[in-house]
Amino acid sequence: MAYNLLKGKKGIIFGALNEMSIAWKVAEKCLEEGAEIVLTNTPLSIRMGGIQEFADKHNIPLIPADATSVEDLTNLMNEAMRHFGGKMDFILHSIGMSLNVRKKRAYDDLDYDFLQKTLDISAISFHKVLQTAKKLDVLNEWGSVVALSYVAAQRTMYEYNDMADAKAMLESIARSFGYIYGREKKIRVNTISQSPTMTTAGSGIKGFDSLVDFADRMSPLGNATADECANYCICLFSDLTRKITMQNLYHDGGFSSMGMSYRAMHQYNKSFENGEKE
Numbered sequence: 001m002a003y004n005l006l007k008g009k010k011g012i013i014f015g016a017l018n019e020m021s022i023a024w025k026v027a028e029k030c031l032e033e034g035a036e037i038v039l040t041n042t043p044l045s046i047r048m049g050g051i052q053e054f055a056d057k058h059n060i061p062l063i064p065a066d067a068t069s070v071e072d073l074t075n076l077m078n079e080a081m082r083h084f085g086g087k088m089d090f091i092l093h094s095i096g097m098s099l100n101v102r103k104k105r106a107y108d109d110l111d112y113d114f115l116q117k118t119l120d121i122s123a124i125s126f127h128k129v130l131q132t133a134k135k136l137d138v139l140n141e142w143g144s145v146v147a148l149s150y151v152a153a154q155r156t157m158y159e160y161n162d163m164a165d166a167k168a169m170l171e172s173i174a175r176s177f178g179y180i181y182g183r184e185k186k187i188r189v190n191t192i193s194q195s196p197t198m199t200t201a202g203s204g205i206k207g208f209d210s211l212v213d214f215a216d217r218m219s220p221l222g223n224a225t226a227d228e229c230a231n232y233c234i235c236l237f238s239d240l241t242r243k244i245t246m247q248n249l250y251h252d253g254g255f256s257s258m259g260m261s262y263r264a265m266h267q268y269n270k271s272f273e274n275g276e277k278e
């Protein structure tokens with residue numbers, strides 16, 4: 001059901017790769033809620049994914065940009081301003097990638113060049129987006145910037161690897177930049193800490209199926225889906241959340257407040273019935 005929450009609002013969506021992507025769902029809901037959007041991704045992801053078809057179908061500009069390149073970001077934001085005929089109201093940063101995860105390098109055997117790339121793509125790019133947006137003054141007062149995070153920023157999650165460090169940095173950037181952007185321009189900056197979700201980035205994590213199942217058993221409301229995450233993003237872009245800023249907002253069915261649940265305990269006990277000890 002649509003509520004027209006974003007009627008008259010304009011924004012940029014980073015990170016829609018295919019229809020499983022959280023950003024793809026956000027893009028769909030932005031349109032349903034009356035927003036105008038510009039889509040962006042890396043040239044490679046545009047070639048590999050289905051985003052070009054999505055853009056063509058809805059007649060939306062798709063502007064290639066590598067979010068680690070300030071030059072690309074400057075071009076993207078100038079182009080978006082030209083397209084909209086003025087400033088915008090929201091930005092979604094839905095970007096993550098770790099070569100250490102991809103190449104199965106363990107956390108105690110990291111490749112440091114890969115680590116630099118993980119941090120640049122998954123965290124520092126958020127600073128670059130914010131800094132470029134502020135310097136070019138692309139956001140209207142009471143605009144909203146949202147990035148996607150994961151609870152591994154606070155708690156150690158097996159096999160999440162150097163992405164945990166990237167998420168911790170991402171959330172810190174939301175606070176540090178949120179202070180300045182709020183004080184000077186009345187712009188909100190928040191991160192949403194989402195349940196494990198079956199997407200291309202998510203399924204790159206070793207043992208991801210088990211993680212999804214465990215999180216679901218632990219969460220009283222069950223895992224939050226990509227669709228539900230998109231609803232939360234829409235809320236944060238809307239005028240209903242004007243005084244929420246510098247927050248890391250859990251969207252995880254209650255997982256982050258749990259220690260042990262009945263459903264997880266039940267499953268755990270089954271392993272003892274089967275005679276497993278380790």
Ligand SMILES: NC(=O)c1ccc[n+]([C@@H]2O[C@H](COP(=O)([O-])OP(=O)(O)OC[C@H]3O[C@@H](n4cnc5c(N)ncnc54)[C@H](O)[C@@H]3O)[C@@H](O)[C@H]2O)c1
Binds near residue numbers: 017
């Ligand atoms: N899937 C999960 O379990 C989960 C859980 C919590 C948070 N998140 C976060 O949600 C966000 C979106 O991921 P997703 O799960 O939708 O997966 P996804 O693979 O669909 O999206 C990741 C996107 O990052 C883009 N990207 C990678 N490098 C880039 C670069 N240099 N410049 C611009 N874009 C680049 C990719 O092209 C892709 O579109 C990520 O930040 C991810 O860490 C995902």
